[in-house]
Amino acid sequence: MTTLLVIVIVLAIAFDYINGFHDAANSIATVVSTKVLTPFMAVLWAALFNFVAYFVFTDHKVANTIAKTVIEEYITLEVIFAGLVAAISWNLFTWYYGIPSSSSHTLIGGFAGSGMAYALFLGANPIEAINLSATLKILSFIVLAPVIGMTIAIIITLIIINICKKTRPSVAERWFKFLQLVSSAGLSFAHGGNDAQKVMGIIATALIAQGVIGSFEEMPEWVPLACYVAIAAGTMSGGWKIVKTMGTKITKVTPLEGVSAETAGAVTLGITEHFGIPASTTHTITGAIIGVGVVKRVSAVRWGVTISLLWAWILTIPVSAILGGLTLAIIHYIL
Known part of the structure; x- marks a missing residue:
């Protein structure tokens, strides 16, 4: 392997x-806040x-989609390097300010921007330089993922409320606290399966660009293993500023609502992974939390906070793309 x-x-x-650690809040915000x-x-x-x-998501469909975001003839190690620098920079910036932006879209934006600059x-x-069919599919889920998450969360919440309406509140709360462990595990499982694959796609692309492997299907086993270990280690580091935003600032979440939101998030991510769509865990769970808030009453959702999150979502891909392009320009003209 070369140094680069x-x-x-x-x-x-x-x-x-x-x-x-940026997205840890997606899985644990409600279980901590309750x-x-x-x-x-x-x-x-x-x-x-x-x-x-790691032991279940072995088809790597999402990784394959990420690998095809930029057309192969416009991919070099410098392009991938610039995209990663851009993605890391935006991720650290949004983490520092407690903004739950999408790591997935940061990576895609940085990679696409550096490819377009090349x-x-x-x-x-x-x-x-852009694979428009793959990119449009990804872009559409900026809107669809939170809407699907919100819709499923509303349906689950209404079903639970109707089933449990005659149950004593103390008994119901005890059950929902237990069920939150299950729903949180499901969301963490789906988050790992979806998000670890995105970096797999980038590493596989780098290996192909350097001629180490001939195709995505030849990706060595150490790549997925390293990616799952890294995302799990990052999650253990936590992301407490974003936990506060997700768990308390959007709407006050009860154990029942935590179960609904996390289950809705896990189901949505499971669907998108099945179809190989790199959906945002952040967008999905935010939509689900909004959904459980809306069931109580529309005013239960702090729409001012939600609108600021929407701006972060809208800006993530273009800002990351600009950073990716600028980083490649620095490499091209200075180094």
């Missing part, structure tokens, strides 16, 4: 680790199920 390839692989695994688990126990619980996904340097149309 090693650097790219290390950066990709570092991004996966950052993704873990005091079902302490923060420390919650991150251990989430990390465990992040890694368990096409410009070659004198080609930058749009030609």
Whole structure:
């Protein structure tokens, strides 16, 4: 392996680790805010199920989609390096300010932006560097993932309320605190299965660009193993600022609502993984939390906070793409 390839692989695994602590809040925010688990126990619980996904999600459909975001002739190690630097920079910025942006879309935006910049340097149309069918599918789920998560959460909440309406509140709360462990595990499992694959796609692309492997199907087994270990380790590091935003600032969450939101998030991510769509865990669980808030009453959702989150979602891909393009330009003209 060349030095740059090693650097790219290390950066990709570092991004996966950052993704873990940036997105830990998605899996543990409600279980912490309802005091079902302490923060420390919650991150251990989430990390465990992040890694368990390694043994189940073996088709790597999401990784394959990520690998095809940029057309192969416009992919070099420099392009991948620039995309990773952009993605890590935006992820750390949003983590520092407690903004639950999408690590998935950060990675996709950075990679696409550096690929488009490379096409410009070659004198080609930058749009030609992008696989439009794969990119449009990803972009559509910026809207669809939270809407699907919200819809499923509303349905689950209404079903639970009707089934349990005659149950004593103290008994119901005890059951839902137990069920939150199950739903949180399910969401962590789906998060690991979906998000670890995104970095797999980037590493496989780097290996193909360098000629180490001939195709995505030849990806060595150490790649998925390293990615799942990294995201689980990152989750164990936590992301407490984002936990606060997700668990308390959008709407006040009860154990019942935590079960509904986490189950809705896990189901949505399971569906998108089945179809190989790199959906955002952050967008999905945020939509689900909004859904359980709406069931109580529309005013139960803090729409001011929600609108600021929407702006972060809208800006993530273009900002990451610009950062990716600028990073490649620095590499191209200075280094």
